[in-house]
Amino acid sequence: MLTIKRLSIDDAKILIEGARNRATEIGIPMCIAITDESGVLIAFERMDGGKVTSTTIAQDKAFTAAGARKATHEYAAAAQPGMVAFGIDSECGGRLSIVAGGLPVSVDGDVVGGIGVSSGTPPQDQDCAQAGIDHFLKAIGK
Amino acid sequence: MLTIKRLSIDDAKILIEGARNRATEIGIPMCIAITDESGVLIAFERMDGGKVTSTTIAQDKAFTAAGARKATHEYAAAAQPGMVAFGIDSECGGRLSIVAGGLPVSVDGDVVGGIGVSSGTPPQDQDCAQAGIDHFLKAIGK
């Protein structure tokens, strides 16, 4: 039997709060998704003005980051033409996202969930996802 | 040009709060999804212990209720064998839900969104969805 650590709904809300705060600072209404370590949705928020397409993309970024234990921007690098992961973005029914803005959430070395942000440029999305993680780790004293 | 009224993220959070409060009262951790009037997700919360399958089902119930402007339990009645809507549950890629727990959110006669709840029995799901709407309408003075 395995023992797994997983984000709770309260953890997820802290992650969203951190990402939302940063999104507000930079003036971009975002879609923000939090999944557990298996990529299953825990919480989601579309700020007023967040994009329709981003409701799915944010979830897919979080799913990918949690499920593959890898930031989506790392996949972006590895999935360029000629690179080893080229074409991986069509996997998992197209849900495997290689666009920046998805980050695994790790605590004490374990991936316990994922955060995905979408509606801005991919670097803006990644910035807000990181802000969510920073806010969360500070809140739990890590 | 048409003018459409739509739930905001703040409205969505009030709806979730009302459903969550009722779920807590009856002791069933629920998945709660709020969509806009077009069935696009605004907010989602999986209470600790909510079912994995219900992360999708709650969203589909909200999508159906908003998109069809009809409670999913009304579809349940109309989709029985021999009834006019029999088989409609496989429509929309299977997202059209005919299981109780999805309700349109109406304000002043306009459907402005949908709420979907899943993880309990369908009557419990519907009860919590209604509690979300009651809480919301009270909060906005309707």
Add this chain to the structure above:
Amino acid sequence: MLTIKRLSIDDAKILIEGARNRATEIGIPMCIAITDESGVLIAFERMDGGKVTSTTIAQDKAFTAAGARKATHEYAAAAQPGMVAFGIDSECGGRLSIVAGGLPVSVDGDVVGGIGVSSGTPPQDQDCAQAGIDHFLKAIGK
């Protein structure tokens, strides 16, 4: 509560008329799709000779342009290898189109819908989509 502006069916018909007129001029029978601001289909027309595959592609282009508030040819540029949105075309179940021919329809700064055209070369598709918008904006005096 939010207030949203959205294309009516009469608006959608004017958009199609403009795109169709241009398609007739250049002698390419097109598939033309109009969605609302949420990417939901309002009107569709396959001119005699329009391609079967384009019935889907035109809808996906309109969905993307409206839902992401961005022209699909802008995505084409941003999604090249090495660019920030590389790989985004597999998102939204593969519906996120990065092929020219999808344009958001904006009125007074608000995206109120999307138009997607397909069956010609992507530049031809884009040309017809733009003709639809020009025709529409002229018709409503903008």
Add this chain to the structure above:
Amino acid sequence: MLTIKRLSIDDAKILIEGARNRATEIGIPMCIAITDESGVLIAFERMDGGKVTSTTIAQDKAFTAAGARKATHEYAAAAQPGMVAFGIDSECGGRLSIVAGGLPVSVDGDVVGGIGVSSGTPPQDQDCAQAGIDHFLKAIGK
């Protein structure tokens, strides 16, 4: 943070062994799928002669049993016409199985995974799934 118990690959192999032994006894080559508590596949075996369609069905049964923490034959009962869960079988992209042969795997009151069996009659499938669980619980001394 939550702490979750989950089947290991060694646990999954014991579950498959139990189901396979029973399948051999009754002379029906089965497809046997084991998922974790989130419905994600851990192990799968198609005995020589197992049905092609059952490779998917067995996985969906295990996914459903784990994700909904409910045996698929219980859903079969609850999803009959006129019952509260009628129509739920189209949910989760059609993956929610209401055909007997999917059982949650519980240890000390926690659902730690799911087993799904397919290729025989549904009662035979359920029988083999139960044999897998019995074999597993005996092996771990529960």
